[in-house]
Amino acid sequence: MRVALAEDGALFREGLLMLLQAAGHEVVGCTAGGDELVELLTTQPADVAILDIRMPPEPDGGLVTAERLRAAHPEMGLLFLSHYAESHYLMRILQIGTEAIGYRLKEKVGSVDVLTDTLTRIESGEIVIEPVLAKRLVERPRGDKKGVIASLSERELDVLRLMAEGRSNNGIAGQLFVTPKAVEKHIANIFAKLGLHTDTAEHHRRVLAVLTYLRSQRDGD
């Protein structure tokens, strides 16, 4: 896979470069800031761009850079790496796009397998969210769950949490020890309860389901 990379921390940038190369990816560009990367990618094609959120142009150059890259190269996947997994940034990232996009903690892509898995899922159009963040968003310590989310059963919430982690139906089935058919039924129920219509593409409905959930929580009721 052709990968481009922007990160202002030299140690981490060099480490990631070496790990990407060890994983067999072609690193077409490696810069310390977003503006340089945008310029570099006007001539160099890449499948996925990896962006640090907190880098030049300050304060959150990764997001600004991603918006420019998504406008110029809609097909290019975007992977955000950050020292923090915060829902504030997740919402901003999902405003940039809900396809071929990912958000992970820097120290959680530290193996060839995980790095390649993350990049491959993004390249194929999936949305990849750091599991601890997805888990935190779906399993809040709040006692009362208001609004549409309150209408979901415990099992449907489990399914939604795994959807928020970007898992496929088969992946969810494996996690919950149920058949993929049972998962499909749960997801259909979730879509119905959240009022997501069948004329929307399946993938989009999955993202919208997760977003509806996140918004319902962030609004405080």
Added chain:
Amino acid sequence: MMLEPAHRAGDAPRTAPEQDTPGSPSSAASLPNAPADPPAAAAPAEAGPPTRLQEPARDARRRKEREQWLRRRRLERQLHDGAALRISALVLQLGLFRHRVPAGEPDLHASIDGLQDELHAVLQELRDVAGKIYPPLLDEAGLGPALREVTERVHSRVRITAPDERFGPAAEGAAYFAVVNCLDILTADAPPVEVTVRRDGAELTVQVAGMDVRHAELMHDQVRLLGGTVEISALPAPSATGGEPGPGTITARIPCE
């Protein structure tokens, strides 16, 4: 009821009692019905009209307090740019090392996985510390996003209303911890709380509605050194509680940029 910034038992001796000049934005005098409490430090309230001599002392202390907030923000950035980044880079180097270890060494692979997990735990602890020094999201995105992130981990229902505008690192830091101090003591069965942040001239105003007003001191502790004040307005106490104040509104006003 009004809690003034100067009421602080145990302060270093001062040449003159501190008091806001009439007409200053945080002046207690601008609010009617300010009772003469707390009793522990009643002297400043009874002092005569302030003279110009007191101004430098008050301003100097507020400036020092603002510098403390800037220092906290620098420390958080240092943690992020220094230790945290080094540890993250170390995780990548371990991953590279693991890749080079032959597949026939499962014990070594497991050991490296264990080390990486341990470094993740170290980073989580650093994040926890950084959040207590100066939350990075507050630095980067302001009070609204930072407070909303907090509502995700508290047990009761909290609604945050805040503008996008910024108020400077000191006022934002004090306001953030003032609100978090309140939210942290809420129990799961507490009634919903509404937090409203807004600008009122040269002041940042933070209103916490639906909170037991006896907790006003938690907010006052955070804002007074910046010259901030705290006001409370309680709903009429039901007789069942023995006339003690119940849920009401706590409002902090902090001079800001």
